[in-house]
Each structure stands twice: as C-alpha cells, then as structure tokens.
Amino acid sequence: MTRGYGRDPVGSPACDNVARAPHAFQLVVPSPRVPAVLTMPPSLEARQLTRRFGTFTALDHLTLKVEGTKCVGFLGPNGAGKTTTLKMFTDLIFPTEGEAFVNGISVQQDRRRALSSCGALIETPEIYGSLTPREALQLVGAVRGMSAADVRERTDRVLEQVKMTEWANQKVGRFSKGMKQRINIASTLLSDPDVVLLDEPSTGLDPRGVAEVRSIIRGLKGEGRLIFFSSHILSEVIDVCDEVILINRGKLLFYDTLANVNARLGSGATSVDAEFLRPIADADVARSIASLAGVTAWSRLDERRVTLTIQGGPEKRAEILQGVAGLGLGLVGFHESRSALEDVYLQEITTGES
C-alpha cells in the first residue's frame, strides 16, 4: 500500500495508484533555463513497472510520477530495486511489464527521444581507457548533437565542476575509480539535461569526493532541473533532497517531501547522542541530565557518551542542549543519533519485511 505522510497525495480519480508528492498538483513555474516551448515541467514516470528475474521479482508494479524541478532521493536497502528501476528508465534492461517515461516519452518505445534531455549515471561506467576526459566528453557531446563550441564550453565547465580540469588531457585508463566517477558525473551533466538520473553517484569516491558530489547536486538543484538519485545513505538524501521515495523488495513504500517526513515525526521522540570530555558516571547522568525537562530516557553508548531520548521538537532539543552544557560536565558533542527520515526508513523497512 502506497501512502504519503503529508496530506493524501492522490488527488484525482485519474491518478489512482499513482504516487505523487503533495505539491505535484501545484502549478509548476518553469525555471529560466526551460525554454518557452516546454510548457510542462521535466518528469519521470513509471507505470506498473515490473521486472522479474526468473522467480525473483526485483520490481513489482511500480507506479510513480515525479514531476517538476527538484531533487528526489530514491531510497532503499541493497537489493530493493533502485538500480533495476533506473536501468529501466535508461533502457539498460527491459521491463517484464509496464513502461517507463522520461518527459512523457516512453523509454521502451523511443529511447533516443526519451533520453535526449536526460543525463544518466548508472552504476560505475568505464570509459575507453585510451581516451582523455576531453575526448570522452566530445563523444558524448557529438552523440547528443551539441555544437563543437558548446562542447568546448560545457566541457570546461563540467570538468571544473567535478574538479578534473587538470586531468582533462590525460588518458582515462590511468585514473582511479573515484576520478573515473567524476568524469562520469561530468558526462552526465555535459548537455545541461533537464532530467538527471544518478545511481549512487558517490560510489568509489573518497570523503572529499562524496562531499563534492553533494555540493554539485545542491548546485544543480538551483539550476531548475529534475534530479532523481538513488542512494542507501540517508544523510546524503537528507542533505540534498526535497522529496524522498522509499522502496523495498521491489515495492513502493512511500513518496513524500522531506518536510512532511520531518513534520510527521518532529513533535515525537528523537534520540540525541551527547558526548563528554571525560568519563561520566551513571549517577551524574541520572541526577543531572535525565532530570532535565523533556528527557524521557537515556542509555549509555560508552563511558563518555550517552544517548538521550527527547520528547519534543527542535526547540526542546535546544533547551536541553543549553541545560546539559550548563551542568559543567564537559559537553563536547550533541547531535541527533537518528533523523526523522531514518526513523521512517527503519519503521517502513521493518514493517514491510514483517
């Protein structure tokens, strides 16, 4: 059963069984980069998308429409069906049933047109080792019909975005996995596509690279396009996404805005890890910290860290932080141990599996 955590997203009989974010029905004002001829916003749609591998159903009648210029996180545990879905959106694998649409064009019926304004990064592609990044991007630009001048200009720009300018003329075959992934991201963005599909784009990147990818995605959000990216890293999704879709075992569990997910749990209990400079005795915790208003339970992580269960929203957390800091116990860290999304994620996955 598909459901949203905000108001009921299914607003018209014609849209029964179609999971949409609440604001999908609102008028979407095209961004400045969308030409006037395109009166509708970029979109991705799955209609009864199903994929079976023998007796195993990797994706089970997924029906979903994502529309507008925003960033949507596609979440699920390993094996949930995320990559399978994205591969069907790019015609890398074929559906057993159903159809995938990019900007309203069926990928299965006309892959060229459907993918013409879509940049996709699926898994970790390899680029011909003897080509340089510049040449590989020239190939992408040529296939997409970009002019030589556009290719040059965009190549410089996207290589700068992924911090690979100084490697532009080196052969890709000598690159590390992380460097190749940066070039893959560059190739995805080269044609300035309206729809960007990213399948766990941080794979293979070092921590700095991961942070840079997030920064790139945040930058893309400001450029008025639909970004759809799969991940199993919740913090990544929280960091960059406006909306989130959760699937597990090939089934859609929910699709909603992050704001709605947070609002739903914002007034409930949250867990916070408090870290102290020195070991802290149980007696001190029980006497001083646990007695603060709003702290309903506590447990020890180790001799210097405790997890507090807090009833209330951000204001209550701020109040408790002030209270703990004022106790003079040497507080050095105070952060949420689980986000609202993580709570929903665990709850939905657990419910689904039971």
Place this chain on the structure above:
Amino acid sequence: MSASSGGLADEPHVALGTMPGPVEQAFLMSRYQFRDYLRAQRFILMLAIVGAILAILLALVGHYPPPALIANGNAFFGSLWVGGSEILIIFAGIIFGGDSIAGEFQNKTGYFLMGLPIKRWSVYAGKYLAAYAASLVTILVYFVVLVGAGLYFVGSGAITTGLLGSVGLAALYLAALLGTTFLFSSMFKQSLYGVIIVAVMFLFGFAIVVDLIEGLVGITPWFIITWANVVIAYPLTGVPAGAGELIRNVALLPTLAQGIAVMFGYFLFTTLGGLALFGREEFT
C-alpha cells in the same frame, strides 16, 4: 500507449544540441572507437604480427629466392599476399572483433554509451566500422610492404589488376569474418568466450568441419566460410579447373560467384544476427 500519453509536450526540450540521426551517430561512434583502437595495445600487437609475418616471408624470399615465386607478380602475390592476408584477417578478427560487444558488458563501457540517446544498432554499427577500419589499416600495412617487396623482387610488372581484385575479395572476407566475430561476441558477456570461439573456429575448426562434411557426409560445405574464402586467390591464380564442379556430389572448390555469395551471406546474416542479439541483451 502513445508517447505523449503522459500529457507532456510531444517535443520536449533537448537540453543542448540537435540530435544527429542514427546513421550519423554510428559514424561518430566509429570515429571514437577507431581512435581507441589505434591507441590501444592490441593495435600494436596486430602490427607486430604483421611485422613478424612480413619479416619471416621476406627473409625467406630474399635468402632463397624461389624462381617460380618471383617469376611474375601474380605468382608472387598469389602466394605471399593470399596466404598472409588470410591469416592476418583471422588475427584482426580475433583482436579487434572478439571482445567488441562482450567487452561492453564485461568492462562496463556499455554503461557509459548506452545511457546516451543512441540506438543500440548505432553503437553496434559504429563498433563494427571501427573494427573494420582498424583491421583494414593493419592489413593495408602488410599490403603496402608486400607491394614494395613485389616491385623489388619481381620488377615493375608485379602490380596487376588481379592484385586489386584479390584485395577487394580480402576486404569482403574481412567484412564476413568480422560479422561472424561480432555475432559470437554478442552471444556472451565475457570477452574470452567470443575470442576463444573465433580463434578455434577460424584457425582450424572450420577446416576440420569442411573435411568432415566433404569426406563423411558427402555434401558440399558451401555454408562454411573457409570453403568460400579460397576465391581470394582467383584473381591472381585464375579460377582453378573443376571449381564448382561436383565430384560425387561434392564441389571441392567454389566458383568465384559462389565464393562471393557465401562471404556476403556470412556478412549479412551474422550482422543481422548480432544486431538482434545486442538489441535484446541487457546490462544486468
């Protein structure tokens, strides 16, 4: 379900550029793939094989100049060009075609290409054209050196129209052989399988099959490409007596037309088969 059933504009925004047609995309693919081949170690390997064959042949001819061989251009090229080019075409097929399609799956380069707005047959055709061009370059190196050697050993009359005819037939054989290697390569997602099958079949497998069919089954093995490719020599040596004639139901040698038809048929049907397989292959 119509393409526009999603309710969006029929012609959505193409981010930048106007997409070229599928044929143009195939040529674009071939250009970059060819560049990749020229820079890859396999090209050096192929040139090394060409160099080794040339060195051995020309050293032998230079040291022991057989009078019959250097008597005229047709004899010289009928031996050195025909024998050398046939084996080089097989090596070229193995080196440039054996992993051509399987490699896209095994090495994951297909994920880079197939996310682009390009038809699968454009990718296949582009790769085929590139493999053909790279093979042709190496075989032409062999040809050019041999022409030089022919002029040196035989004299200015070495170059005949027959030689050009033979080169044309070798080019057709190359097209057929690459079509076959691409077909085998499309059957697997592991490069090695395609390479091994092509090597085994063309280096000795087909020859054994031809002998078995002729000797044991007693029919003409017209459907085996190595039965047909002997016509490469015909423009130089002339069509042998008995070509196309049935002896106890078996034609040991094809006529020129039969040879051309079989090689062309191989090119056509293996290419169609390979395209069909690649079109259905999934990047799982």
